[in-house]
Amino acid sequence: MLKAQIIPVTSFSQNCSIIWCDETMEGALVDPGGDHEKLLAHVEKLGVKLTKLLLTHGHLDHAGGAADIKEKLNLPIIGPHKEDKFWLDQIEEHAANYGMAGLRCCTPDQWLDDGEEIQVGNQTLKVIFTPGHTPGHVVFYNEAHKVAFVGDVLFQGSIGRTDFPRGDLQTLITAITTKLWPLGNDVTFVPGHGPLSTFGAERQSNPFVSDQALGRAG
Ligand SMILES: [Zn+2]
Numbered sequence: 001m002l003k004a005q006i007i008p009v010t011s012f013s014q015n016c017s018i019i020w021c022d023e024t025m026e027g028a029l030v031d032p033g034g035d036h037e038k039l040l041a042h043v044e045k046l047g048v049k050l051t052k053l054l055l056t057h058g059h060l061d062h063a064g065g066a067a068d069i070k071e072k073l074n075l076p077i078i079g080p081h082k083e084d085k086f087w088l089d090q091i092e093e094h095a096a097n098y099g100m101a102g103l104r105c106c107t108p109d110q111w112l113d114d115g116e117e118i119q120v121g122n123q124t125l126k127v128i129f130t131p132g133h134t135p136g137h138v139v140f141y142n143e144a145h146k147v148a149f150v151g152d153v154l155f156q157g158s159i160g161r162t163d164f165p166r167g168d169l170q171t172l173i174t175a176i177t178t179k180l181w182p183l184g185n186d187v188t189f190v191p192g193h194g195p196l197s198t199f200g201a202e203r204q205s206n207p208f209v210s211d212q213a214l215g216r217a218g
């Protein structure tokens, strides 16, 4: 079974997820944005053996802690899609602008593409390419438990900002409606910020991407 615990990190309260397979106790961090000592203390308490670090996209609050953890535990950084390289390369500059200490640029060991699969113990995550908020954003989806780690693509009642360089609103809406909605209304998603929700609930009431807002038949 896939287990998950969410730990908010950085001053942006980014939801870093510790995910693990309870058969092997092998696990991964999704979006280790910072506060790496706090994250690793939780990991140790859970008895999880980390095998990889997964990034949904290159923003500092999602990726800024990855370099420190990689060096400390000798783990590969996997994802996002290579179109987000320019974001990962600017983390230190942006962190300085926000006055955030200790966040670092990083270079993934593996870039991801749509349709790839990642193993965490006996659990499988499918990679879904979802550009729009950033051009190289990916979502990690576990079909067996119908749970998706969506970064800053979709939130309860909102969607990701698209006013950043190379962001695009229509691209984001297309990614949500053609890549995420077909996975099913009963999929629970863990967003990069704020509470969990389901795709079905957002199709009902999200002011940006509900079926009604988009003029789609329910
Ligand atoms: Zn972001």
Ligand SMILES: [Zn+2]
Pocket: 012, 014, 059, 061, 062, 152, 192, 193
């Ligand atoms: Zn974010």
